[in-house]
Amino acid sequence: MAPSTVICIGMAGSGKTTFMQRLNSHLHSKKTPPYVINLDPAVLKVPFGANIDIRDSVKYKKVMEEYNLGPNGAIVTSLNLFATKIDQVIKLVEKRSDKVKNVIIDTPGQIECFIWSASGSIITEAFASTFPTVIAYIVDTPRNTSPTTFISNMLYACSILYKTKLPMIVVFNKTDVKKADFAKEWMQDFEVFQAALKEDQDLNGEEGTSSGYMSSLVNSMSLMLEEFYSQLDVVGVSAYTGEGFDEFLDAIDNKVEEYNEYYKAERDRILKKKEEDEKKRQAKSLDHLMKDLDIKDKKNKDSDVLSDYEDEEFDDENNGEVLRDEDEPEREYTFPEDRNSEINSKNDADLQARYQAAFEATAKDASSKTLETMAEYIRR
Numbered sequence: 001m002a003p004s005t006v007i008c009i010g011m012a013g014s015g016k017t018t019f020m021q022r023l024n025s026h027l028h029s030k031k032t033p034p035y036v037i038n039l040d041p042a043v044l045k046v047p048f049g050a051n052i053d054i055r056d057s058v059k060y061k062k063v064m065e066e067y068n069l070g071p072n073g074a075i076v077t078s079l080n081l082f083a084t085k086i087d088q089v090i091k092l093v094e095k096r097s098d099k100v101k102n103v104i105i106d107t108p109g110q111i112e113c114f115i116w117s118a119s120g121s122i123i124t125e126a127f128a129s130t131f132p133t134v135i136a137y138i139v140d141t142p143r144n145t146s147p148t149t150f151i152s153n154m155l156y157a158c159s160i161l162y163k164t165k166l167p168m169i170v171v172f173n174k175t176d177v178k179k180a181d182f183a184k185e186w187m188q189d190f191e192v193f194q195a196a197l198k199e200d201q202d203l204n205g206e207e208g209t210s211s212g213y214m215s216s217l218v219n220s221m222s223l224m225l226e227e228f229y230s231q232l233d234v235v236g237v238s239a240y241t242g243e244g245f246d247e248f249l250d251a252i253d254n255k256v257e258e259y260n261e262y263y264k265a266e267r268d269r270i271l272k273k274k275e276e277d278e279k280k281r282q283a284k285s286l287d288h289l290m291k292d293l294d295i296k297d298k299k300n301k302d303s304d305v306l307s308d309y310e311d312e313e314f315d316d317e318n319n320g321e322v323l324r325d326e327d328e329p330e331r332e333y334t335f336p337e338d339r340n341s342e343i344n345s346k347n348d349a350d351l352q353a354r355y356q357a358a359f360e361a362t363a364k365d366a367s368s369k370t371l372e373t374m375a376e377y378i379r380r
């Protein structure tokens with residue numbers, strides 16, 4: 001059976017790395033050691049033994065120096081460089097797929113560097129199209145007790161869910177400091193959340209985070225997020241004490257089932273649609289091309305007809321000489337001698353010389369003398 005992949009995503013300081021460390025040791029204790037991947041190029045120490053570490057192939061500080069980048073730009077560039085090798089990474093994981101039940105991946109704390117970058121999408125897609133893949137969104141519980149902070153964090157999680165189109169588990173970490181019951185309640189009961197929002201507003205007054213416009217915005221957002229909450233599994237854990245990790249493993253199994261039942265079918269449908277759209281696009285452009293060729297053919301035919309006509313009318317027996325209509329009166333030349341210079345090719349050299357002389361005369365002097373010279377030329 002293909003191993004399930006858990007991609008850990010969370011705001012900086014949410015405890016992702018500590019969570020990964022605990023998850024790793026928890027799975028080891030269950031005798032199902034996971035395959036561990038670190039995708040954070042900027043981390044100084046990885047407290048878990050990573051099977052694949054982005055830092056082995058990309059040196060973050062060198063990327064900063066070489067490409068003259070800031071910290072976030074260097075993270076994105078490092079991920080871009082790593083993404084070019086993602087097929088090799090997938091092959092390495094595939095080789096271990098009969099021995100490993102879980103692949104766990106740590107990502108940079110700067111979420112946007114991973115989620116909203118092309119390389120982040122490539123890496124996520126590569127895993128999601130090969131293995132059942134689940135997102136674990138890690139939340140710092142003690143820092144999310146304010147309804148406004150909580151809803152902002154949930155909004156971010158929501159955007160990640162819709163961006164990745166993968167099943168998601170929201171993991172409230174640090175439950176040793178603050179239990180996650182309040183958050184679970186807020187997610188299940190809109191009225192409880194509203195009451196908390198009102199209480200926060202009363203406590204902090206107009207100066208508070210939930211005042212005025214903000215509180216009405218938070219209210220509307222919480223209503224909108226109800227649909228999002230219904231798609232999630234929520235667990236509370238403590239990366240310090242190990243509390244809640246069995247529940248987290250159950251949530252993974254649940255989401256993997258969901259992935260196989262719904263998300264995989266949905267992904268296959270999207271991929272199939274993409275393929276069909278591409279085929280249609282190709283057929284359409286081929287059609288356009290054929291039409292263009294058809295038009296060109298017709299144009300060619302038209303020009304054939306024209307040249308046939310030309311051939312018949314002018315070239316045939318008259319050797320290109322335009323015949324005068326019999327009814328047309330004899331053309332009279334004002335200066336009969338001019339006719340020689342116009343028609344007789346034997347005077348070509350003479351004509352050339354006269355043009356040359358006229359040109360030189362006019363080129364020398366571009367004043368009214370030019371006109372005189374021209375007049376003289378015509379008179380000659």
Ligand SMILES: Nc1nc2c(ncn2[C@@H]2O[C@H](COP(=O)(O)OP(=O)(O)OP(=O)(O)O)[C@@H](O)[C@H]2O)c(=O)[nH]1
Binds near residue numbers: 011012016108237
């Ligand atoms: N009390 C408590 N503290 C925790 C827990 N998990 C992590 N921490 C602390 O939270 C802080 C951040 O933890 P990290 O694991 O470094 O967080 P991170 O999300 O990986 O941070 P970045 O690497 O910046 O993205 C550290 O001081 C941890 O000791 C927990 O379960 N309980």
